[in-house]
Amino acid sequence: MAQECFLALDMKDIKDQWAYYFLKAAIGPNQRILDIGCNRGDAIRYLLRLYPDLKAVEGIDPDEVAILEARQALEQEFGNSARFSVQTGDGTKLPYADNSFDRVFCVDVLEWVAKPQCLLAEAHRVLKPGGHALVIHSDFDTQVYWPGDINAVRAWVHRFTDIGPDGCLGRRLLGLCRSASFSSVEPFVYCLVNDAFTENSYSYQMAMMMKDWLIRRESTWKEPIERWHQELTEASAVGSFFYSINRNLCLCTK
């Protein structure tokens, strides 16, 4: 949910989770990989850095500005290489041949798509037989922040997830993937944990984003949330801060 606002920060929390996703998807030499909803191409850059012997990594996203930025960042880091390409397009109408990718990623995209089943059908179509699609969605309603007034924090997290497109898509993901045509779908959960409320942490960036999101719509949230952020900062300084969020993963095999 609007995570793309801060994904470009090159955050360790984000890189660690992608490294876990790559292991789950069994990334290996000579694979051709597609990232549906690639945004600014962060995952493509991480893949090319970690796996220099991939055949190609490709990305597609309807956001023209994000694709321009992705192309610039990729060319800046890897030069003019045939090992990557990004293009604008819709994940529900992929411009690729059947059975053409070894791996497909689709991370935190489905909440934005009117017919997620159409995107999953396309992911299945372009995947080679035996290939894996790793479909992932955060379940934003599983966010736990400590300390804070427990009812107030619950109210903020619930309000944020309710106002957005679908804050509970993570828990619905397994059913969605199992209704597509994959031969098997295995569920996993990646739990992102923070023990510090510092600027370069996921929890901090989420807290700021939730604050902005809520204040823009309902200004009465401003003061209590700012007081709460101060409480989180103080707890972090003495080692008693805790944050977690669940990412739901489905490893789908064709």
Ligand SMILES: C[S@@+](CC[C@H](N)C(=O)[O-])C[C@H]1O[C@@H](n2cnc3c(N)ncnc32)[C@H](O)[C@@H]1O
């Ligand atoms: C929250 S961002 C996730 C970006 C990236 N996958 C990640 O995890 O860092 C959601 C992305 O989905 C893209 N998106 C929205 N509708 C889409 C569609 N129909 N097909 C493909 N991507 C779409 C958005 O443009 C945005 O870049």
